[in-house]
Amino acid sequence: LVQRWYPHTKRYMQKKKNIARSLIFANPSRNSSTCGSTTLLKGETRPWGNYQVLHIEKTFQVKRVEVNPGHRLSYQLHHRRAEKWTIVAGEGIVTLDDREIVVAVGTVIAIPAKTKHRIQNNGTEPLIFVEVQLGDYFGEDDIVRFADDYHRK
Secondary structure, three states: OOOOOOOOOHHHHHHHHHHHHHHHOOOOOOOOEEEOOEEEOEEEEEOOEEEEEEEEOOOEEEEEEEEOOOOEOOEEEOOOEEEEEEEEEOEEEEEEOOEEEEEEOOOEEEEOOOOOEEEEOOOOOOEEEEEEEEEOOOOOOOOEEEEOOOOOO
């Protein structure tokens, strides 16, 4: 018997809430931990907040990113990957090629490769989003920074 998940049915919505809850309450203070059935592979603290790698494959990587209130990521681009951000908690402003977009829970932002981008938390609570990276290389050295509040190169 194949079980289908139709949007807006009670079971479908509960499943979505459970997945979002597991991403929101993941413990970012450890390099590897377990959150429900999700194993968090690697995490790092940054001046703006933290991130956890949730899943890695050859052509994609999934992260949980948390931006502290009043902070923002560097204005940057990547040559070898595109990204898709889904906001799961908080609110903020995304800058895409010098255009500002207000984001809140449920907003999805598509960032093509070689597109300048950043996200800022202008709220009072942590801004949390799920980042899906698509490409052939996901190293932190595939970052070209144009502006950075923390003076990183």
